[in-house]
Every structure is written in C-alpha cells, then in structure tokens.
Amino acid sequence: xxxxxxxxxxxxxxxxxxxxxxxxxxxxxxxxxxxxxxxxxxxxxxxxxxxxxxxxxxxxxxxxxxxxxxxxxxxxxxxxxxxxxxxxxxxxx
Ligand code: HEC
Numbered sequence: 001x002x003x004x005x006x007x008x009x010x011x012x013x014x015x016x017x018x019x020x021x022x023x024x025x026x027x028x029x030x031x032x033x034x035x036x037x038x039x040x041x042x043x044x045x046x047x048x049x050x051x052x053x054x055x056x057x058x059x060x061x062x063x064x065x066x067x068x069x070x071x072x073x074x075x076x077x078x079x080x081x082x083x084x085x086x087x088x089x090x091x092x093x
Contacts, residue, residue: 025049032087035080049091057088
C-alpha cells in the first residue's frame with residue numbers, strides 16, 4: 001500500500017471516475033485515509049484523491065453531505081469534514 005501508484009491507474013480513475021477494485025490511496029494506514037475509506041466508499045467506489053483538485057473537493061464534499069442527508073445517513077461532523085478536506089488537500093490533483 002505504500003508503493004508509488006502506477007500513473008495509469010490514476011489516469012484511469014480520473015477518466016472513468018469509478019475505479020473498481022481496491023485502488024491504493026495515499027497514506028493508506030493513516031487515520032485520515034481510514035476515515036476517507038469509511039465515509040466515502042459507501043455509495044460508490046472510493047474516488048482517488050488525485051481525481052480532483054482541492055477546489056473541486058471542497059465543492060464535492062458539500063454535495064456528498066447532501067447525498068448522505070438525503071439517504072438518512074449521518075452527515076460528517078465538522079471535525080470529520082476538516083480531516084477529510086485536509087487529507088484531500090494533501091493528495092489532490
Ligand atoms: C450517501 C451516498 C454517498 C456517500 C456516503 C458519498 N457519496 Fe459521492 N456520490 C454519491 C452519488 C449519488 C453520486 C452521483 C452524483 C450525484 O448525484 O451528486 C456521487 C458522486 C461522487 C463523485 C463524482 C462526482 C462528479 O460528478 O465528479 C465523487 C468524486 C464523490 N461522489 C466523492 C465522494 C466523497 C469524497 C465522499 C465522502 C465524503 C462521498 N462521495 C460519499 C453518493 C455518495
């Protein structure tokens with residue numbers, strides 16, 4: 001999991017937006033990455049952080065919060081949101 005990602009898999013994920021199977025994500029063992037996996041891989045395959053720029057992630061996170069609320073799922077706490085945004089900022093495109 002700590003190995004550098006194959007650029008091709010990043011590009012494939014970026015193009016299709018739906019990488020199937022276990023896509024290695026950066027800092028996979030860290031608490032932030034684990035939170036990301038547990039919150040963002042529930043309704044669709046986990047999007048790779050490189051898929052979007054940080055600005056896009058800021059927008060997307062708000063949109064995903066809406067999707068969670070619509071489905072009666074617990075939305076992100078302020079702290080979770082901060083952790084996820086920090087993680088995405090470090091690893092965004
Ligand atoms: C409650 C289900 C649900 C959860 C949880 C969820 N998503 Fe989504 N996500 C969706 C749906 C539904 C779409 C399809 C586009 C739409 O309806 O907005 C989507 C689409 C996306 C897309 C593609 C959007 C695009 O058009 O480029 C990304 C990226 C994404 N989600 C990221 C995340 C991240 C990051 C999280 C964790 C914070 C997350 N999702 C959690 C339901 C969810």
